[in-house]
Amino acid sequence: MNQQEWNIKARSDSCQVCNKTFADDEVFFSRLDFGEGGYGRRDCCAVCWNDAAKKNALSVWKSVYKLPPPPAPEPLKKETAESLLRELMETEDPANRNTIYILAVMLERRRILVERDVQTREDGVKVRVYEHRKTGETFLVPDPGLKLSELKSVQEEVVARLGGRETGQAEVGAAPVESKETP
Ligand SMILES: [Zn+2]
Incomplete structure (x- = not known):
């Protein structure tokens, strides 16, 4: 079984329940669970965040959505x-x-x-x-x-x-x- 050991899960740009796009500085909620396909993450707006949305989550947390910055002009890739x-x-x-x-x-x-x-x-x-x-x-x-x-x-x-x-x-x-x- 090739279970992924490490994982980076991207933040969504919209609520995964109602599909509304997050605004800059909007409070939203995230949940993490572990299923057959490994870890899964779902992001959810404050309106859709209720007991059903939290059910069986491994972890839940609250964040503030920040609009992604424009891509930096970085012609030289530096290793950090x-x-x-x-x-x-x-x-x-x-x-x-x-x-x-x-x-x-x-x-x-x-x-x-x-x-x-x-x-x-x-x-x-x-x-x-x-x-x-x-x-x-x-x-x-x-x-x-x-x-x-x-x-x-x-x-x-x-x-x-x-x-x-x-x-x-x-x-x-x-x-x-x-x-x-x-x-
Ligand atoms: Zn929503």
Whole structure:
């Protein structure tokens, strides 16, 4: 069974019950559930959000819809913690499990991702439900349960990986770890 381990679920631009397009700054609700096809996400306007809409949801949360910004003029693709996370989540290679987790934690510290929920799967694995503050996407990241000693070496590995890709470019905000987090 090829069950997707990691998953990014896009935010909808309209209510999935009444199909009304969300307006800028409109409050809406999201639900996450787990079925035969893996994780599923539904977004719903405040009018349609009722007990029936919430029924059997694994997680529910409330957000404010922000109109997506126009595509940035970015001719040079730069590798960042975020682009690396997206790339690794697409590969679905279990060897990337620890790296994916560390990148998600880094992005949470930088307030790019916000943790919405933590779920425990039937096999005991904890899955952290992150939401991207700007795009509203949901990132489902299994927590590999790293010990503190392991955290450090994985973090160094990630920093090296980002450093290798970011050579020659002194980008603002590209520092992979906040030094204040280092004991
Ligand atoms: Zn609706």
